[in-house]
Amino acid sequence: MVDDAQKRYRRRRAIAGLALLAILALLITAIGSHGGTHRDRTTSDPAIHRAAIPQLTAAQQRARIHQAEENAIDSVLAYTPAITSGGGKGHELALTFDDGPGPYTQELVGVLNRLHVHATFFAIGEEERYFSAGTTLELRSGDVVGDHTETHPMMASLSAHDQREELVEQIARIELLGGSRPRLFRPPYGSFDATTFRLLHQLHLLMVLWSTDTSDYTLPGVQAIVHSALAGAHPGAIILMHDAGGDRSETIAALPAIVKGLRKKGLEPVTIPRLMLDDPPPHGRPLPTSLAGD
Numbered sequence: 001m002v003d004d005a006q007k008r009y010r011r012r013r014a015i016a017g018l019a020l021l022a023i024l025a026l027l028i029t030a031i032g033s034h035g036g037t038h039r040d041r042t043t044s045d046p047a048i049h050r051a052a053i054p055q056l057t058a059a060q061q062r063a064r065i066h067q068a069e070e071n072a073i074d075s076v077l078a079y080t081p082a083i084t085s086g087g088g089k090g091h092e093l094a095l096t097f098d099d100g101p102g103p104y105t106q107e108l109v110g111v112l113n114r115l116h117v118h119a120t121f122f123a124i125g126e127e128e129r130y131f132s133a134g135t136t137l138e139l140r141s142g143d144v145v146g147d148h149t150e151t152h153p154m155m156a157s158l159s160a161h162d163q164r165e166e167l168v169e170q171i172a173r174i175e176l177l178g179g180s181r182p183r184l185f186r187p188p189y190g191s192f193d194a195t196t197f198r199l200l201h202q203l204h205l206l207m208v209l210w211s212t213d214t215s216d217y218t219l220p221g222v223q224a225i226v227h228s229a230l231a232g233a234h235p236g237a238i239i240l241m242h243d244a245g246g247d248r249s250e251t252i253a254a255l256p257a258i259v260k261g262l263r264k265k266g267l268e269p270v271t272i273p274r275l276m277l278d279d280p281p282p283h284g285r286p287l288p289t290s291l292a293g294d
Contacts, residue, residue, distance in 0.1 A: 086236030102244025105134025146184035190291025
C-alpha cells in the first residue's frame with residue numbers, strides 16, 4: 001500500500017512539474033513575441049522614421065539640388081568640353097535663350113513663369129549695364145544664367161588674353177548681381193578655337209551649343225518659330241532662341257504654343273544643368289567644330 005501511495009505521489013509531482021514547465025514556456029513565448037512586435041514597430045513604421053529625420057527647408061532643398069547639378073556638370077566636363085544635346089534617353093529637353101538681357105527679357109521670363117518652365121539664358125556682360133533687371137528676374141525665378149561673353153565677339157578672332165577677358169568679365173557681372181558663378185558658356189556666332197577650349201578648362205566652363213536653331217532672330221513669324229522648335233524637339237534636345245538682340249515679340253508669342261506642343265509630345269523643358277543631371281550625353285561623341293567656319 002505504501003509503495004502504491006509513493007508511486008501516486010511521485011506521479012502527481014511529475015505531472016505538476018510538467019504543467020509548470022508548460023506554463024513557463026507559454027509565458028516566455030508571450031513575452032518574446034510581445035518584445036519582437038514592439039521592435040518591429042519601432043524599426044519599420046515609416047512615421048517613426050519621418051519623425052526622427054528633420055525635414056529640409058526649401059533653401060536646403062534648393063542648395064542640395066544646385067550642388068547635384070554642379071556635380072553633374074563636372075562629371076560631363078570629365079569626358080567632354082562641349083555638348084550639343086543631352087543623352088536622349090529621358091523625356092527632358094532644354095530651352096535656351098541668347099543675347100540678353102534686353103528690353104524683352106522680363107516679359108519673356110514672365111511668360112516662362114506662367115508656363116512653369118525653367119530655362120537657360122546666355123547673357124552678354126555689357127548688357128547688364130542697361131537691362132540687369134532681366135537677369136535678376138531670371139535668377140529669382142530659378143532660371144540658369146550662362147556666359148555669352150562680355151561684348152559678343154567672334155572668339156576665334158581674339159588673342160588668348162582677350163578671350164579670357166571676355167569670359168571673366170561676364171562672370172564677374174553675374175556674381176555681382178547675386179548669381180552663382182556661371183558654369184556654362186555659349187560662344188557668340190558659334191565661334192571658338194583651341195584657345196577657347198583651353199580657357200574653358202581653366203575656368204571650369206562647359207561649352208553648350210545646340211541641336212535645334214529656331215532662327216527666331218530673323219523674325220520669321222510666330223508659327224515658323226513654333227514649327228522649328230517642335231520639329232527639332234526630341235529627348236535631350238537643346239533648342240536655341242533669343243531674348244534680346246532685336247524685337248523678340250514673336251519669340252514671346254511663340255512660347256505658349258511651343259511648351260504646349262512639347263508637353264503633348266511627352267517632353268518637359270528643363271535647364272541645362274538639370275538635363276546634365278538627368279540625361280547627360282554619352283561618352284565618345286565627336287568634339288563639335290566651330291559653327292562660324294573659323
